[in-house]
Amino acid sequence: MRSxxxxxxxxxxxxxxxxxxxxxxxxxxxxxxxxxxxWLVVSIARQPAFDYASMRFWLSSAWVALPMTLLILSVFWHFRMGLQVVIEDYQHDESRVVALVLLNFFVVALGATAIFSILRIAFGAAA
Amino acid sequence: MASRNPARPLSPHLTIWRWGPHMLVSILHRATGSGMATVGAMLLVWFLAALAGGADSYATFVDTFTVESGGLNVLGYIVGVGLTLSLFQHMMTGIRHLVLDTGAGFELRTNKLGALATMLASVMLTALFWLYLGIK
Structure with a gap:
């Protein structure tokens, strides 16, 4: 920057x-x-059991898989913006750029894994 | 930022401020949000991926947080109570932020009471959630 x-x-x-x-x-x-x-807190609290078969059955329902996918999109977008502000507050030099790039990679990779897993169960693919 | 005038006064910082409920819930909002965004998000994705991966991978996930009889182990309680308390605290301070965004609740007394209410509500909601899970 010029002085x-x-x-x-x-x-x-x-x-x-x-x-x-x-x-x-x-x-x-x-x-x-x-x-x-x-919705998630109530749905988890009302779950009768948390074993493998029960949880597969729970997540294979469209009434769970769809809100769960929306939750991933909404929550992940929210925390991407939230962590961006935290990084911008505490990182002031080149490390800020590196941290912001890593943040984007983290959110996209994690979010894609989550949605792929939900759809894999919802569409009934054998494990 | 070398060109900044060094003679300018610095804003008062943590070392000389007296802690109050409003400061506490402000930093709690950031701490719980950052915690859930990292630890919480990774655990949620591990749960989903393990469930999609089959019975074996789901068993690995469950065994990390439970004892033989099926109850939660120490790590399970720390993570479980930690994440639910974080969720409810962040949710309550989030609602408080939306109220403050409208310009309401900045009177000293109201602001302090609102801050205290978020902590009271988050502890009560967490207790309610675990009691319901326990007696169901």
Whole structure:
């Protein structure tokens, strides 16, 4: 960054026009997380047993597989944005870029594994 | 940021601030969120992948957190209670954040009571969840 006056340093940089978008999506997914996590907590609490056959039967229902897929999408998008803010608060040099790239890899790899696993059970593929 | 004027006053930081409920729930929101996003997310995906992988992989997952008789072991209780308490705390402070976003609840007394209420609610909801699981 060039070393001019304070005004000169900020002129033309401005906001990146993404702040409000990020802020709103964080709230939007907070709302959907609230509904979906309430569903999961109630559904788990009402489960009669947690053995392999019972849990396969539970997750093979469309009434579980669909909200579970939505939960993964909503929760993972929410925590991707949340961890982004945490990284931006504490990492100030090049490590910030590395951490943000790793965060994206982490979220996409984990989310894809989760959704693939749900669909594999829901579509009845043999284990 | 070498060009920043070093004579500018720094904002007061943790070392000179007196802890209050509002500060505590603020940092709890971040801590529980970060914890669930890393440990919680990996365990949820391990559960899903193990279940999809077959009886053997699911048994490996279950055996990590249970004893022979089927009850939870020490790790199972730490992870189970830890994650449910984190979930309810993050959920309650999340609701508080949505209220604060509207501009409401910033009066000192209301703000403090709201912060205390999130911790009370999260402990009660966690206890309720485990009691229900236990007596069902």
């Amino acid at each position: 001019g006056t304070s005004l000169g340093r900020v002129r033309g940089l401005g906001s990146s026009k993404e702040g409000a978008h990020h802020w709103w999506q964080q709230r939007l997914t907070a709302g959907s997380n609230f509904l979906l996590m309430l």
